[in-house]
Amino acid sequence: MxxxxxxxxxxxxxxxxxxxxxxxxxxxxxxxxxxxxxxxYGVDFRSGSNVDISLSKNITAAQIQPILKQVGVDDHAEITVSNDRANIRFAKVLSETQENQLKTTITKDLDSKASFEVNTVDTExxxxxxxxxxxxxxxxxxxxxxxxxxxxxxxxxxxxxxxxxxxxxxxxxxxxxxxxxxxxxxxxxxxxxxxxxxxxxxxxxxxxxxxxxxxxxxxxxxxxxxxxxxxxxxxxxxxxxxxxxxxxxxxxxxxxxxxxxxxxxxxxxxxxxxxxxxxxxxxxxxxxxxxxxxxxxxxxxxxxxxx
Missing domain, CATH: 1.20.1640.10 (Multidrug efflux transporter AcrB transmembrane domain)
Incomplete structure (x- = not known):
């Protein structure tokens, strides 16, 4: 004991x-x-749009940046690329036109097999x-x-x-x-x-x-x-x-x-x-x-x- x-x-x-x-x-x-x-804060707690892209090939952030300028949504955009995925965070909410234009341009110029998931949170x-x-x-x-x-x-x-x-x-x-x-x-x-x-x-x-x-x-x-x-x-x-x-x-x-x-x-x-x-x-x-x-x-x- x-x-x-x-x-x-x-x-x-x-x-x-x-x-x-x-x-x-x-x-x-x-x-x-x-x-x-x-x-x-992530997109869940701040207003803006979050675009998650599944890719069929490796793409760099430098390749995505010109497309954002072309669409006119490059202001305060954060690009993260990891293997076959890319994530773009926007400080403002994308309009339906901007969203569709972004998807079309990336599919046409970078990866025709890319798939997109867009999450949007407004300020309130x-x-x-x-x-x-x-x-x-x-x-x-x-x-x-x-x-x-x-x-x-x-x-x-x-x-x-x-x-x-x-x-x-x-x-x-x-x-x-x-x-x-x-x-x-x-x-x-x-x-x-x-x-x-x-x-x-x-x-x-x-x-x-x-x-x-x-x-x-x-x-x-x-x-x-x-x-x-x-x-x-x-x-x-x-x-x-x-x-x-x-x-x-x-x-x-x-x-x-x-x-x-x-x-x-x-x-x-x-x-x-x-x-x-x-x-x-x-x-x-x-x-x-x-x-x-x-x-x-x-x-x-x-x-x-x-x-």
């Missing part, structure tokens, strides 16, 4: 200081980048999608906080929501810092990450609550021991679950198509952040909140008759 205790004798609370520092740095960088540059729709995405994350956070507060206590709820918002915002910060594209699949990834993060956090919190029932917590150090013990007892389960999903997400990122590339990348990044936030952010935060209760002086006893 003693050897087992020594095996898991690790101070997660002490180690959390490093992860708090790391998260604060990434958060500050993310806030600065979001304030200065914002997010690199882009704003509505962005607003609904924000509402989805906020509603999920409030619902989770209410659930945890009812099942456990308010300190668990605060720690859980801070942890999941930490995971979501760090993924957003990484995408902002490296100017990665944000589309609807990115929002799906954020909500999925929130789900996995709260699952791992609840597993640890449930074990903490169980250990609290059978342990005496007279001091803050006693509480610290319980938290470290609870994290150790759930470590293999939490990391095993996250690692399994991480492998699947990483394979999708490497082998999947371009349409799910950003979704897969967001999942990979979010799972890494979620794995350590449940252990080194949520649990230590609950300990900090609960520890204040232990530091409060005990109520004064009534004076005896002798006094």
């Amino acid at each position: 003693s050897s087992k205790k020594e095996k898991w004798n690790y101070d997660f609370i002490k180690a959390s200081k490093f992860f708090y520092t790391f998260s604060i740095i990434i958060t500050l960088l993310g806030i600065i980048c979001l304030a200065v540059f914002g997010l690199n 729709m882009a704003k509505e999608l962005e607003r609904n995405a924000l509402y989805a994350v906020l509603i999920a956070s409030v619902a989770i906080m209410a659930y945890v507060a009812v099942r456990f206590e308010w300190r668990f709820a605060v720690a859980a929501v801070v942890s999941l918002l930490h995971d979501a915002f760090l993924v957003i910060s990484i995408f902002s810092i490296f100017r990665l594209e944000v589309d609807l699949t990115f929002i799906t990834a954020i909500l999925t990450i929130v789900g996995f993060s709260i699952n791992d956090t609840i597993v640890i919190f449930d074990r903490i609550r169980e250990n609290l029932r059978f342990s005496k917590q007279k001091t803050k150090d006693d509480l610290k021991t319980i938290v470290n013990k609870s994290i150790s007892q759930t470590m293999s389960r939490s990391l095993g679950t996250v690692f399994t999903v991480f492998i699947a997400a990483f394979c999708l990122f490497v082998l999947g198509g371009e349409s799910i590339r950003m979704f897969s990348l967001a999942m990979v990044i979010g799972l890494v952040f979620g794995a350590y936030s449940s252990i080194f952010i949520a649990s230590p935060l609950w300990f900090a909140l609960k520890g204040k209760q232990k530091n409060k002086p005990a109520p004064a006893k009534a004076k005896t008759a002798k006094e």
Whole structure:
């Protein structure tokens, strides 16, 4: 029994200081980048047209550019070419005439077997999608906080929501810092990450609550021991679950198509952040909140008759 205790004798609370520092740095960088540059929205969140072209032969961006000038739609157009696919993003919505002219010219001058897929988002729709995405994350956070507060206590709820918002915002910060594209699949990834993060956090919190029932917590150090013990007892389960999903997400990122590339990348990044936030952010935060209760002086006893 003693050897087992020594095996898991690790101070997660002490180690959390490093992860708090790391998260604060990434958060500050993310806030600065979001304030200065914002997010690199895909066509789902910004008005304009997105033309996806499937090609039967290799074509370069330099070959497409003259055609855009010929059609008169070269202003603020972004061209991306990858193997047998080309993608053209326009900052403005193409008219039906411009769209047909572009298709005809590319088919005639570059590739007669080219096929096209055109997606268009107007300004109002882009704003509505962005607003609904924000509402989805906020509603999920409030619902989770209410659930945890009812099942456990308010300190668990605060720690859980801070942890999941930490995971979501760090993924957003990484995408902002490296100017990665944000589309609807990115929002799906954020909500999925929130789900996995709260699952791992609840597993640890449930074990903490169980250990609290059978342990005496007279001091803050006693509480610290319980938290470290609870994290150790759930470590293999939490990391095993996250690692399994991480492998699947990483394979999708490497082998999947371009349409799910950003979704897969967001999942990979979010799972890494979620794995350590449940252990080194949520649990230590609950300990900090609960520890204040232990530091409060005990109520004064009534004076005896002798006094």
